[in-house]
Amino acid sequence: MADHFTRFSCLLDVGSAGNAAHALEIYRAMMAESAAEDPPSEGFALAIVPEHGGSTLWMHDAGTGDPQAVLEFVRACAAAFGLTGRWGFQFALTCSKPRVGAFGGGAHLLDLATGKTLAWTSTDRWLADHLTGGSADAPDR
Numbered sequence: 849m850a851d852h853f854t855r856f857s858c859l860l861d862v863g864s865a866g867n868a869a870h871a872l873e874i875y876r877a878m879m880a881e882s883a884a885e886d887p888p889s890e891g892f893a894l895a896i897v898p899e900h901g902g903s904t905l906w907m908h909d910a911g912t913g914d915p916q917a918v919l920e921f922v923r924a925c926a927a928a929f930g931l932t933g934r935w936g937f938q939f940a941l942t943c944s945k946p947r948v949g950a951f952g953g954g955a956h957l958l959d960l961a962t963g964k965t966l967a968w969t970s971t972d973r974w975l976a977d978h979l980t981g982g983s984a985d986a987p988d989r
Contacts (some may be wrong), residue, residue, distance in 0.1 A: 850945040857908040858937035864985040865902035867929045890914040915939045
């Protein structure tokens with residue numbers, strides 16, 4: 849049997865060490881809520897990264913993770929701390945054994961002020977579009 853993993857590692861500057869401490873509270877509440885779901889989200893790990901400044905959060909998988917949970921957390925932080933600008937991250941889909949269709953990845957770009965998705969892409973979709981002669985270069989893919 850093969851094991852499937854979603855891997856990522858990204859940073860978010862929340863503006864101050866106080867905001868970073870509050871972000872940990874937001875994170876704990878979100879993870880507790882997601883643990884009650886059936887099935888629970890894979891979630892992600894979170895740490896304050898001193899080498900990037902006391903206001904920077906490091907979000908990463910803990911062996912595997914949930915990109916949607918990262919997006920929800922970043923949106924919550926952006927709303928709580930009045931963050932603006934663009935923020936994005938990328939992720940990889942991997943597998944413990946060679947399996948057709950088991951590898952891929954994607955990226956997501958947010959407008960922090962509105963929480964809206966500006967663009968996203970999936971390598972699965974990109975490849976499928978190109979194989980059928982479509983245009984996978986559109987920014988909303």
